[in-house]
Amino acid sequence: MKCPACASDQSSFLGVGCTHECQNCKTIFGSCTVAQKEQLIRPLVSHRPVITADCRYYKLNCPDESGNVAIYEGWYNVKEQRIAVLKNGVNDSHEPQVE
Numbered sequence: 295m296k297c298p299a300c301a302s303d304q305s306s307f308l309g310v311g312c313t314h315e316c317q318n319c320k321t322i323f324g325s326c327t328v329a330q331k332e333q334l335i336r337p338l339v340s341h342r343p344v345i346t347a348d349c350r351y352y353k354l355n356c357p358d359e360s361g362n363v364a365i366y367e368g369w370y371n372v373k374e375q376r377i378a379v380l381k382n383g384v385n386d387s388h389e390p391q392v393e
């Protein structure tokens with residue numbers, strides 16, 4: 295699968311749904327259910343909206359039962375295990391903020 299961030303086609307399967315990690319830029323991408331997404335990206339938004347070296351870009355497509363696809367996109371701080379910055383995502387409205 296091609297990375298949506300750098301277009302590299304070198305990626306490794308993450309073992310969850312149909313998600314991959316880019317071997318070049320470490321972006322997490324692909325498709326999975328919302329529950330599977332939360333195994334990869336904990337649905338907690340940091341109060342420190344900064345993109346640091348610990349952050350990974352992610353873009354995941356999550357189809358629901360009726361076939362509508364929600365796109366979850368942003369930067370995930372893998373050290374804090376919190377979302378650093380949300381990007382135009384449907385998750386803006388309902389991801390809880392944490393201290």
Ligand SMILES: [Zn+2]
Pocket residue numbers: 297298299300301302316317318319320321
């Ligand atoms: Zn990439």
